[in-house]
Amino acid sequence: xxxxxxxxxxxxxxxxxxxxxxxxxxxxxxxxxxxxxxxxxxxxxxxxxxxxxxxxxxxxxxxxxxxxxxxxxxxxxxxxxxxxxxxxxxxxxxxxxxxxxxxxxxxxxxxxxxxxxxxxxxxxxxxxxxxxxxxxxxxxxxxxxxxxxxxxxxxxxxxxxxxxxxxxxxxxxxxxxxxxxxxxxxxxxxxxxxxxxxxxxxxxxxxxxxxxxxxxxxxxxxxxxxxxxxxxxxxxxxxxxxxxxxxxx
Numbered sequence: 001x002x003x004x005x006x007x008x009x010x011x012x013x014x015x016x017x018x019x020x021x022x023x024x025x026x027x028x029x030x031x032x033x034x035x036x037x038x039x040x041x042x043x044x045x046x047x048x049x050x051x052x053x054x055x056x057x058x059x060x061x062x063x064x065x066x067x068x069x070x071x072x073x074x075x076x077x078x079x080x081x082x083x084x085x086x087x088x089x090x091x092x093x094x095x096x097x098x099x100x101x102x103x104x105x106x107x108x109x110x111x112x113x114x115x116x117x118x119x120x121x122x123x124x125x126x127x128x129x130x131x132x133x134x135x136x137x138x139x140x141x142x143x144x145x146x147x148x149x150x151x152x153x154x155x156x157x158x159x160x161x162x163x164x165x166x167x168x169x170x171x172x173x174x175x176x177x178x179x180x181x182x183x184x185x186x187x188x189x190x191x192x193x194x195x196x197x198x199x200x201x202x203x204x205x206x207x208x209x210x211x212x213x214x215x216x217x218x219x220x221x222x223x224x225x226x227x228x229x230x231x232x233x234x235x236x237x238x239x240x241x242x243x244x245x246x247x248x249x
Contacts, residue, residue: 101132132168
C-alpha cells in the first residue's frame with residue numbers, strides 16, 4: 001500500500017485579522033473542507049507545511065492528522081505574498097473512490113532539434129493542464145518531450161500529451177503547449193532597439209516643431225490683435241476731437 005506524506009494540524013482558534021500574529025510566529029493558518037467533513041479552521045508550523053508542499057504539490061495525496069483522525073487531502077488554494085511567504089492554505093478532503101479535478105504541472109524534457117541546430121527557439125506556452133482522476137491516480141506531473149520539434153511553427157498541443165490510464169484531460173485539446181518560433185539574434189534585437197529609439201527621436205522632433213509653429217502663430221496673432229486695438233483707439237480719439245470751424249473772412 002502506497003504511503004503518503006503526513007501533516008499534523010490542530011484546530012485554530014485565532015480568526016480574522018488576528019492571524020497575522022500567527023504568521024509572524026511561524027504558523028500557517030488553513031482550513032479543512034470537503035463533502036464528508038465539517039469545514040474546520042486549522043493551523044500548523046510553516047516549516048512543516050513547506051517541506052510537505054514542496055514534495056506533494058497540489059496533486060499528491062497527503063494524510064492530514066487532525067486530533068485522532070487521519071484525513072486524506074489534497075493541498076489547494078495556497079496563497080502567498082509578493083515575497084513568496086505562505087499566507088493561507090486549504091486542505092480538501094477527498095473520497096478515494098470518487099474522481100477529483102486538479103491542475104497538473106507540465107515538465108518539458110529534451111532539447112528540440114531546432115534549438116540544437118540553432119534554427120529556432122522553444123516557446124513554452126502552457127505550464128499546466130486540468131485533469132480528472134481518482135485521487136490515488138493523479139499524476140504528480142506530465143512530461144512533454146520536445147526533442148522532435150525541428151522546424152519553425154512545429155508545435156505540441158494538449159491533445160498530443162501522454163497521460164496515464166485512468167486520467168482524463170479536461171483542458172482544451174487544441175490549446176498549444178509548446179511551439180518553435182523564429183530565432184532572434186542579438187544583432188536583430190539591437191537593431192530593433194535602435195530603430196525604436198530613432199522613431200521616438202523623430203516623433204519628439206516633430207512634436208517640438210509643431211509646438212514652435214503653434215507658438216509662432218500665437219505670437220503673430222497677438223501682434224495683429226495689438227495692432228488692430230491701436231488702430232481702433234486712434235480712430236476713437238479722432239472722433240472725439242471737435243470739428244474746426246472755418247474762419248470768417
